[in-house]
Amino acid sequence: MLDEEEHFNELMCERLRNYGERNKEVDFWLVIEPKFLDKFPDVTKRLRRPAVALVSTNGTWITFMKLRLDRVLEGEFEAETLEEALSSNPVELNFGKPEKWTAPYSKYEYGWWKPFLFPPSESMSVRTSGAP
Numbered sequence: 001m002l003d004e005e006e007h008f009n010e011l012m013c014e015r016l017r018n019y020g021e022r023n024k025e026v027d028f029w030l031v032i033e034p035k036f037l038d039k040f041p042d043v044t045k046r047l048r049r050p051a052v053a054l055v056s057t058n059g060t061w062i063t064f065m066k067l068r069l070d071r072v073l074e075g076e077f078e079a080e081t082l083e084e085a086l087s088s089n090p091v092e093l094n095f096g097k098p099e100k101w102t103a104p105y106s107k108y109e110y111g112w113w114k115p116f117l118f119p120p121s122e123s124m125s126v127r128t129s130g131a132p
Contacts, residue, residue, distance in 0.1 A: 008069060009108045012116055015061075028056035030116040033089040036077055043073060050091045052113075086118050 012030075019026055031053040037044045044051075048071075056062050059076075066074045079085035101107055 006103075006108065009112045011065065011068060012113070016115065027058055028054065028061065028116070029086050029118040030113050031055055031086050031088050032093065032113075032117070033091040035087045035089055036079070036085065039077070040075070043075065046073065050093060055085060082118075 012028075015028065016026070018024075033050050034053045034055075037047070037051060037053070054062065054065055062074065066072045077085075095110060098107065
């Protein structure tokens with residue numbers, strides 16, 4: 001999802017901008033390889049890896065996002081703390097660059113999702129591969 005959904009970046013950045021203008025506390029985050037997936041083995045086996053979760057306390061906005069993204073599963077869970085809800089398993093992200101990019105605009109920069117991670121995971125390494 002991070003590398004394939006071109007409009008995902010725009011939706012997330014617009015939401016962050018809107019919250020900033022309204023001095024609203026952020027209530028949405030991206031979690032790469034979330035630990036809470038271990039509690040849902042039936043869901044987990046349906047996912048491609050690495051998995052990404054968009055987590056929010058705003059259910060209406062999650063439904064809005066689900067309708068705009070491809071290959072999305074929606075669910076609910078409760079956690080004792082925000083840290084528990086947003087914890088992730090260590091993973092190395094490795095996205096290849098497309099051999100042929102035909103869109104009239106540049107592909108989004110690798111790592112665009114980092115402002116939406118909470119907290120930035122030091123155990124996660126990222127890199128790209130492929131032609132520049």
